[in-house]
Amino acid sequence: xxxxxxxxxxxxxxxxxxxxxxxxxxxxxxxxxxxxxxxxxxxxxxxxxxxxxxxxxxxxxxxxxxxxxxxxxxxxxxxxxxxxxxxxxxxxxxxxxxxxxxxxxxxxxxxxxxxxxxxxxxxxxxxxxxxxxxxxxxxxxxxxxxxxxxxxxxxxxxxxxxxxxxxxxxxxxxxxxxxxxxxxxxxxxxxxxxxxxxxxxxxxxxxxxxxxxxxxxxxxxxxxxxxxxxxxxxxxxxxxxxxxxxxxxxxxxxxxxxxxxxxxxxxxxxxxxxxxxxxxxxxxxxxxxxxxxxxxxxxxxxxxxxxxxxxxxxxxxxxxxxxxxxxxxxxxxxxx
Amino acid sequence: xxxxxxxxxxxxxxxxxxxxxxxxxxxxxxxxxxxxxxxxxxxxxxxxxxxxxxxxxxxxxxxxxxxxxxxxxxxxxxxxxxxxxxxxxxxxxxxxxxxxxxxxxxxxxxxxxxxxxxxxxxxxxxxxxxxxxxxxxxxxxxxxxxxxxxxxxxxxxxxxxxxxxxxxxxxxxxxxxxxxxxxxxxxxxxxxxxxxxxxxxxxxxxxxxxxxxxxxxxxxxxxxxxxxxxxxxxxxxxxxxxxxxxxxxxxxxxxxxxxxxxxxxxxxxxxxxxxxxxxxxxxxxxxxxxxxxxxxxxxxxxxxxxxxxxxxxxxxxxxxxxxxxxx
Numbered sequence: 026x027x028x029x030x031x032x033x034x035x036x037x038x039x040x041x042x043x044x045x046x047x048x049x050x051x052x053x054x055x056x057x058x059x060x061x062x063x064x065x066x067x068x069x070x071x072x073x074x075x076x077x078x079x080x081x082x083x084x085x086x087x088x089x090x091x092x093x094x095x096x097x098x099x100x101x102x103x104x105x106x107x108x109x110x111x112x113x114x115x116x117x118x119x120x121x122x123x124x125x126x127x128x129x130x131x132x133x134x135x136x137x138x139x140x141x142x143x144x145x146x147x148x149x150x151x152x153x154x155x156x157x158x159x160x161x162x163x164x165x166x167x168x169x170x171x172x173x174x175x176x177x178x179x180x181x182x183x184x185x186x187x188x189x190x191x192x193x194x195x196x197x198x199x200x201x202x203x204x205x206x207x208x209x210x211x212x213x214x215x216x217x218x219x220x221x222x223x224x225x226x227x228x229x230x231x232x233x234x235x236x237x238x239x240x241x242x243x244x245x246x247x248x249x250x251x252x253x254x255x256x257x258x259x260x261x262x263x264x265x266x267x268x269x270x271x272x273x274x275x276x277x278x279x280x281x282x283x284x285x286x287x288x289x290x291x292x293x294x295x296x297x298x299x300x301x302x303x304x305x306x307x308x309x310x311x312x313x314x315x316x317x318x319x320x321x322x323x324x325x326x327x328x329x330x331x332x333x334x335x336x337x338x339x340x341x342x343x344x345x346x347x348x349x350x351x352x353x354x355x356x357x358x359x360x361x
Numbered sequence: 362x363x364x365x366x367x368x369x370x371x372x373x374x375x376x377x378x379x380x381x382x383x384x385x386x387x388x389x390x391x392x393x394x395x396x397x398x399x400x401x402x403x404x405x406x407x408x409x410x411x412x413x414x415x416x417x418x419x420x421x422x423x424x425x426x427x428x429x430x431x432x433x434x435x436x437x438x439x440x441x442x443x444x445x446x447x448x449x450x451x452x453x454x455x456x457x458x459x460x461x462x463x464x465x466x467x468x469x470x471x472x473x474x475x476x477x478x479x480x481x482x483x484x485x486x487x488x489x490x491x492x493x494x495x496x497x498x499x500x501x502x503x504x505x506x507x508x509x510x511x512x513x514x515x516x517x518x519x520x521x522x523x524x525x526x527x528x529x530x531x532x533x534x535x536x537x538x539x540x541x542x543x544x545x546x547x548x549x550x551x552x553x554x555x556x557x558x559x560x561x562x563x564x565x566x567x568x569x570x571x572x573x574x575x576x577x578x579x580x581x582x583x584x585x586x587x588x589x590x591x592x593x594x595x596x597x598x599x600x601x602x603x604x605x606x607x608x609x610x611x612x613x614x615x616x617x618x619x620x621x622x623x624x625x626x627x628x629x630x631x632x633x634x635x636x637x638x639x640x641x642x643x644x645x646x647x648x649x650x651x652x653x654x655x656x657x658x659x660x661x662x663x664x665x666x667x668x669x670x671x672x673x674x675x676x677x678x679x680x681x682x683x684x685x686x687x688x
Contacts, residue, residue, distance in 0.1 A: 190653050221653050226596040235647020259597050283508030
């Protein structure tokens, strides 16, 4: 009997030890970081998920989980967050369907010790620690000039085909283009005119043709709008100016694939969803491990993306937009 | 001298003179505007407007209006582009025919509403304008069809040339010729004038208003179908917002061309010149170096002035007729 008891105790000790071991294991098990997107089945967000996996592999201690409701509703996202709280994940990065509706549930998540940030489409302050935005007007505007300068060898007259004359974002970007071109390295370049295509294919096309007629010395067109860059590329081809007039702008890879692959548009920019997923995951890891608090002025080190500084109200700017060219366009065109 | 006076009485001649004056004025500010190359560019650019304005002409001739033309262009253009995308092997001619057929069906639906639903054309087409635009978004799921998804053949459809003119211009020429013939020399064509001139009288001589309405809205729709295919292939982009606001340009082309907005009077040659007038303005504005904020103002001013001169000439004609009678 005594022998049996000793055996049992010994067994208990062993299992106890085992249990202990398991607990230690939990501490070392990877951090569960969730990328919660607006809805599933969207190429843009699939690419965000790829970025999350890339960051997880680089960090080593992170498991990247991709989730989203089937339809893009705030209710669907709230339900998922409730489940995630129950599952005790470590961090959630959200592209929100509603900037206010998610606040109560994300507050609950944060109270449960889960780090919450938003990206792409933000949550209002109070409902997240950090809101990651892809870029800011200054970076976008300056980069457009840099891109066209590289294409035109820093020479000649440049025209801008904008959307409408009242579009706030367009006007801010264009203002920064005028700032950037003051730099002495652009001394042989001139921004001659801003024309407005009103985001209509026919008007943008006509305005682009007009620029080429009016300025025989025109070497480049910047069109920081998806319809504009598409129509202006077509106008350059139809006018037989391919190679003489360069074009860059902000465009969707899937829409611009044709013109980038045939060389009409040498390069263009847009924020890249892969980078957004990558940076979000990196930021969450730093918050969870306590490396960074996420207060204003704090700096996240985000691998290949360099540094992201937390600004006012937790709004943090990722970087200059991603540049698409002949080499990478096919890959991204399949995504978004 | 007398012949010149006779000629001046013709509204089309006044319009041609206006077009020439405008062109000369633009050329003063933007030298090089009058060049063979640029003129063919402008005509090419205006061809779509000419075709759709001719459809609009028939509707206005009966005293109605078709506000859904822009939406029909967008839908048929999107449908044709998607067809071309999913079946690249399909001959382009067939894609064009499908586009025309879709336009025809949408136009015929407008006709049904007006002819048998007894809905006033402005209300019926105001509704279908939104409905067809909505259809476009539903069909495309908000996505665009762009150059790399279209076949070379599709994109070359308006661009290809025959005897030095682009296919797009040929399409406009062909449509104009057929429609001029239809309006002048066919029974149905004359019935459209009859309905517009005096509905009651037309009814008593046995003209079916319902039949005429079905016919004109179907024609307008079919022409929008051609325009939709040409539009998307020309710009190599089927966008959901294609041709938004285009209906107003087609109405302006008709009114400029001397079509009576109350119905009953007008002819296709005038509409063509009216459309060319607008096309010249559209192509001149980007090169005349006016601030974009002034451009809309100037555009409106020119159109108003042209209409004013036009009606003044008309009034003079009427006075002359009255004078002659009193003699």
